Amino acid sequence: MTPQPLYYDCDTGIDDSMALAYLLASPEIDLVGVGTVSGNTDSAQAARNTLALLQLAGRDDIPVAVGAADPQAGTYAGPVPHIHGHNGIGDITLPDPVQSAVAEHAADLIIRLARAHPGQLRLLTTGPLTNLAEALRREPELPSLVKAVTIMGGAAHQSGNISPVAEANIGNDPEAAAEVLAARWDITLVPLDVTLAHTLEEDDRQLLLDSGRPLPTALGSMLDLYFEFYLSTYGRRCCAIHDPLAAAIAVGGVVPTLAPVVDVVVDTTDGPGRGQTICDLRGQYLNYPPQPGAHCRVVLQTGPDTASCLIQRLLTL
Numbered sequence: 001m002t003p004q005p006l007y008y009d010c011d012t013g014i015d016d017s018m019a020l021a022y023l024l025a026s027p028e029i030d031l032v033g034v035g036t037v038s039g040n041t042d043s044a045q046a047a048r049n050t051l052a053l054l055q056l057a058g059r060d061d062i063p064v065a066v067g068a069a070d071p072q073a074g075t076y077a078g079p080v081p082h083i084h085g086h087n088g089i090g091d092i093t094l095p096d097p098v099q100s101a102v103a104e105h106a107a108d109l110i111i112r113l114a115r116a117h118p119g120q121l122r123l124l125t126t127g128p129l130t131n132l133a134e135a136l137r138r139e140p141e142l143p144s145l146v147k148a149v150t151i152m153g154g155a156a157h158q159s160g161n162i163s164p165v166a167e168a169n170i171g172n173d174p175e176a177a178a179e180v181l182a183a184r185w186d187i188t189l190v191p192l193d194v195t196l197a198h199t200l201e202e203d204d205r206q207l208l209l210d211s212g213r214p215l216p217t218a219l220g221s222m223l224d225l226y227f228e229f230y231l232s233t234y235g236r237r238c239c240a241i242h243d244p245l246a247a248a249i250a251v252g253g254v255v256p257t258l259a260p261v262v263d264v265v266v267d268t269t270d271g272p273g274r275g276q277t278i279c280d281l282r283g284q285y286l287n288y289p290p291q292p293g294a295h296c297r298v299v300l301q302t303g304p305d306t307a308s309c310l311i312q313r314l315l316t317l
Contacts, residue, residue: 003030011039011127012046013084019243035106038076039127041088051097067106067131071173090222107134114145126243133176143185152246154191154277171275178266190246258301260288
C-alpha cells in the first residue's frame with residue numbers, strides 16, 4: 001500500500017510527542033509536515049520540541065512550521081507546567097535541534113501541502129484548532145482538497161477537563177473549533193470519552209525506557225511527570241492516551257468499535273458552556289440512524305487492546 005500523505009498540527013506536549021512518534025512508526029502514512037500552535041506550551045516552544053524529537057528519530061527531512069501564538073479571541077493563557085513540564089516535554093533535556101522551522105505560517109503549510117496532494121492529504125490535529133481555522137479563511141476551498149480530518153478534542157457524554165463541559169483543545173479556542181467543525185469535510189472527532197477510557201501503565205512506561213532506542217526512551221522519561229499528574233484522576237501512576245490514540249485512529253492502527261456520524265457544534269458563548277462540543281447523540285437507542293447533513297464521526301469506543309497496540313508500535317521505532 002502506498003503511504004498516504006498526512007499533516008500533523010499540534011501543541012507539542014507529552015502526549016503530542018507520543019502521537020508524533022506513533023506517526024513516525026506508521027508505514028501507512030507519509031508525514032509531510034508538522035505545524036505548531038499554542039496550547040500545552042507556546043507555538044514557538046512546541047516547534048522546538050517537535051524539531052528536537054524529529055532529530056532524535058533521524059527525520060530532519062520533515063518541515064515544521066510555527067503557527068498561531070494566540071487563539072482567535074483573547075491571548076494565550078500560558079503553558080501547563082504541572083501537566084507537561086516547563087518545556088512541554090516533561091522537563092527532560094533533548095539535544096538542541098540543528099534544523100529550524102520553515103519560514104511560513106503553519107496555515108500556509110497546510111494550504112501548500114493540500115494543493116500538492118489534492119484529495120489525498122489527511123490532517124491530524126491534537127491542539128487547539130487555530131491554525132486549521134486560519135487555513136480555512138485563507139483558502140475557502142480547502143475542504144475539497146483534503147481527504148479527511150482527525151481531531152483529538154471535545155467531550156460527548158464525558159465531562160470536560162478545563163471546565164465541567166469543555167475539553168482543552170476545543171475550549172482554548174472555541175471560535176476556531178466552531179469554524180473547523182462547521183466546514184464540509186470528513187471529520188473524525190476523538191473525544192475524552194474514548195481517550196480517558198484507555199491508559200498507559202507503569203509496565204508500558206518501563207518497556208519504553210528499556211527499549212534501548214533514543215525516541216522511545218525519551219518518551220518513557222517524559223511520561224514520569226505525566227503519570228504524576230494523572231494520580232488525581234485515576235488514583236494510580238498511569239496516564240490517559242489522548243493524542244496517540246487520535247494518531248492511531250487517523251492512520252488506521254486502531255479501528256473504532258462505536259463511532260456514529262452526528263451533528264456537532266461548539267458553544268462559543270461566554271457562559272459556563274463555553275467550549276462545549278454539543279454532539280447530537282439522541283439516536284443512541286436506535287443504533288444512531290443517519291442525520292441528514294451530518295459529517296462528523298464521533299469516536300465513543302475502541303477495543304480493549306488499544307493501549308497495547310499503541311505501545312507495540314512505539315517500540316518499533
